[in-house]
Amino acid sequence: MIKSVSYKRHRFPPEIIAHAVWLYFRFPLSLRLVEEMLLERGIRVSYETIRRWALKFGPDYTRRVRRKTPSCRNIWYLDEVVVTISGQKHWLWRAIDQDGYVLDEILQSRRDTKAAKRLLRRLLKKQGCLPRRMITDKLGSYAAARRQIMPAVEHRSHKGLNNRAENSHLPLRRRERAMQGFRSPGGLQRFVSGFSAVRNLFVTPRSRRSAVATRLHRLNAIAAWKSAACIAQ
Missing domain, CATH: 3.30.420.10 (Ribonuclease H-like superfamily/Ribonuclease H)
Known part of the structure; x- marks a missing residue:
């Protein structure tokens, strides 16, 4: 059984840490750009801290992210x-x-x-x-x-x-x-x-091509990410 993510001895709330790591892995952004995006929201954190978050929490999050069931039809x-x-x-x-x-x-x-x-x-x-x-x-x-x-x-x-x-x-x-x-x-x-x-987690299955289905898939993916980061939704 995979243990829950521990945020002990971190002064930033888990929501901010998880959001920063998500931005870094989800979009083609440098650490400095993630730092700037957080600053725009009033969050003052250095790019070096974001790098450490990605190294520490990234593996924990990805181990908890739901995975596609293997299929012999693949x-x-x-x-x-x-x-x-x-x-x-x-x-x-x-x-x-x-x-x-x-x-x-x-x-x-x-x-x-x-x-x-x-x-x-x-x-x-x-x-x-x-x-x-x-x-x-x-x-x-x-x-x-x-x-x-x-x-x-x-x-x-x-x-x-x-x-x-x-x-x-x-x-x-x-x-x-x-x-x-x-x-x-x-x-x-x-x-x-x-x-x-x-x-x-966020890639849209080829069978779901409509805008509504794509939007729903992304909302479910965001919920799954928050669950993997042990954040209350």
Whole structure:
């Protein structure tokens, strides 16, 4: 059972802390911009304090956020995006499903079969079942890893079919620009864990296209966020 979030020895109310962390993970804002937005509401807090809040409370909140139930009917879209940290190239391997829900992300220094196999093993452990189909670009490492990890799964390899995964990188790219890059591999891995969990909570299912349904989904997501932060609604 996940314990409730403790705000002991913090002089700011939980509502302010949770709101600041939500702003930071939900929108492509730098810490200084979050500081400015809070100041406009009469809340004087430094960007460094917001950074500490994100580091301390972000993992607690995201562990408590409701998660999508794994389904064997899911289609996995896999792709990797290059991230330069301190002059060195790293690859963020990502997997999403047909609804745009981020299933997993892992930063690795390799772009080969070993790295692809690690991603597939993590996905199988988290999802608990095989997907209906796997879609990737033409990188040969995916095919080699699939043959060894889940040979019975259908695999479609085509750049055009994988646009959904490639488009899912855009929110992270916008955040990368706002933050002027990431400082360390560990920092990036910690950030994407919270960033994607919040994005998953607010992403609108493809079946809900009307304005009313979208608005209702967002209101439910906000309520779920407050519940995860242990804030009275």
